Amino acid sequence: MSTTSSITPCRKPLSGTSFIGLENSIVNELVRVLFVSSTSTIRNTLVQPIHGTTFVAIVISDVSYISPAQLNIERVYEQNRLIAQKKDASGALESAPVPAAATQGKPRLLLMGQRRSGKSSISSVVFHKMPPNETLFLESTARVQKDSMHSFMDFQVWDFPGQVDFLDPTFDLDAIFGEIGALIWVIDAQDDYLEAINRLNSTILNLQPTYPNINIEVFIHKVDGLSDDYKLDIQRDIMQRIQDELSDHGVENAPINFHLTSIYNHSIFEAFSKVIQKLIPHLPTLEALLNDLCRSCRFEKAYLFDVLSKIYIATDSSPVDMPSYEICSDYIDVIVDVAEIYGWPRSDEYIESLEGEPWNKKLEDQVACLDAESAIVLTDMKRPIMLREVNKYLALVAIMREGSFEKMPLVTMNVETVADGLTKVFEITKQRNMVS
Numbered sequence: 024m025s026t027t028s029s030i031t032p033c034r035k036p037l038s039g040t041s042f043i044g045l046e047n048s049i050v051n052e053l054v055r056v057l058f059v060s061s062t063s064t065i066r067n068t069l070v071q072p073i074h075g076t077t078f079v080a081i082v083i084s085d086v087s088y089i090s091p092a093q094l095n096i097e098r099v100y101e102q103n104r105l106i107a108q109k110k111d112a113s114g115a116l117e118s119a120p121v122p123a124a125a126t127q128g129k130p131r132l133l134l135m136g137q138r139r140s141g142k143s144s145i146s147s148v149v150f151h152k153m154p155p156n157e158t159l160f161l162e163s164t165a166r167v168q169k170d171s172m173h174s175f176m177d178f179q180v181w182d183f184p185g186q187v188d189f190l191d192p193t194f195d196l197d198a199i200f201g202e203i204g205a206l207i208w209v210i211d212a213q214d215d216y217l218e219a220i221n222r223l224n225s226t227i228l229n230l231q232p233t234y235p236n237i238n239i240e241v242f243i244h245k246v247d248g249l250s251d252d253y254k255l256d257i258q259r260d261i262m263q264r265i266q267d268e269l270s271d272h273g274v275e276n277a278p279i280n281f282h283l284t285s286i287y288n289h290s291i292f293e294a295f296s297k298v299i300q301k302l303i304p305h306l307p308t309l310e311a312l313l314n315d316l317c318r319s320c321r322f323e324k325a326y327l328f329d330v331l332s333k334i335y336i337a338t339d340s341s342p343v344d345m346p347s348y349e350i351c352s353d354y355i356d357v358i359v360d361v362a363e364i365y366g367w368p369r370s371d372e373y374i375e376s377l378e379g380e381p382w383n384k385k386l387e388d389q390v391a392c393l394d395a396e397s398a399i400v401l402t403d404m405k406r407p408i409m410l411r412e413v414n415k416y417l418a419l420v421a422i423m424r425e426g427s428f429e430k431m432p433l434v435t436m437n438v439e440t441v442a443d444g445l446t447k448v449f450e451i452t453k454q455r456n457m458v459s
């Protein structure tokens with residue numbers, strides 16, 4: 024695909040006129056973000072956005088706003104509290120080790136399933152950037168692999184060996200399932216999957232009484248070699264078998280989601296995006312910001328990506344189409360590679376020479392934007408794509424409409440404001456997590 028690209032400078036808004044040209048809806052959304060995310064730290068916040076007038080926003084009482092992810096976290100805490108209470112009553116609390124991750128408060132993704140179903144491959148491709156064909160040489164996992172991910176949100180990925188029966192009484196179930204974010208059950212769609220379904224059913228039935236709120240995500244995996252019709256047939260068959268078995272045992276409406284995945288295309292990243300999004304408490308706020316940005320800048324689609332894993336953690340409400348998602352995700356790779364080549368740390372002498380004659384200014388005052396920013400036009404579709412780094416973990420990638428380049432200054436200003444808003448949302452939640 025032939026491409027032409029240009030790096031656009033980001034304009035710093037002039038002080039006092041910061042929001043000129045910015046749609047009111049975005050300003051309002053930012054104000055809402057401040058309110059919704061309000062803790063005592065941003066009471067009496069000075070907001071100076073609308074038509075140069077200054078006003079003080081005073082949060083009179085705490086705004087209670089509960090997103091599905093928050094609700095889920097609350098339920099998990101409640102569940103853990105009840106389990107602890109029961110143990111306390113039976114005097115077993117002292118002997119039971121407190122799960123390390125629980126104390127750290129990091130959500131955990133558990134990868135489970137039969138041997139050779141593809142668990143380690145998924146974890147390596149998504150979180151360690153391993154090229155898919157190199158997974159052919161992965162050895163069978165012998166012990167539980169625990170990976171800590173430090174990204175926009177800290178979480179853990181535990182890869183279980185296929186042969187381990189974690190329902191064995193020697194395992195401390197609380198340590199495994201206590202503060203779980205999601206249980207990802209991987210089923211090899213190219214193999215006989217009946218045994219995998221039986222194990223999944225018995226796992227769900229065993230866990231349901233104690234941990235009724237576990238999010239179960241079934242990855243119907245390795246669908247790359249299958250026709251579209253066959254994929255859907257398999258999905259229907261697996262769903263039916265699981266639902267029948269569970270309802271025979273009186274378990275109705277268990278929280279199970281199904282995804283068709285393969286490491287050889289972007290489906291695995293899409294599936295992980297959906298899993299991770301359920302763990303983000305302020306997801307509705309992020310989505311609302313992106314919706315407003317799309318409306319005011321006439322973007323076709325906007326994604327907020329985790330740069331390292333290329334999982335999108337939020338998007339606007341228009342439907343996700345795979346080709347656009349794939350282009351945006353490949354674009355991140357290009358920019359990350361370029362940033363790695365040109366973004367090395369400069370020596371002090373070199374920076375001094377840049378700040379000296381003839382400019383005589385600090386480097387921050389000379390460049391408009393310290394974060395990576397880029398725009399590209401795909402010549403066949405004439406739709407520009409723009410990327411703006413939000414912080415070192417997150418990037419905003421948007422597909423614009425034809426002809427949007429003419430309005431680039433305004434677009435850049437809006438994107439800049441939204442990027443600031445997004446940074447604030449994450450700062451506030453990080454502070455909150457540290458306090459709690």
Ligand SMILES: Nc1nc2c(ncn2[C@@H]2O[C@H](COP(=O)(O)OP(=O)(O)OP(=O)(O)O)[C@@H](O)[C@H]2O)c(=O)[nH]1
Nearest residue numbers: 139140141142143144158159163164185245285286
């Ligand atoms: N065609 C295809 N093969 C895959 C895919 N994902 C993984 N594989 C292959 O499946 C094989 C087994 O993958 P592993 O990741 O080792 O499986 P595992 O579930 O971790 O296995 P254990 O460690 O024994 O539990 C490897 O040869 C992978 O290359 C996929 O999406 N499509």
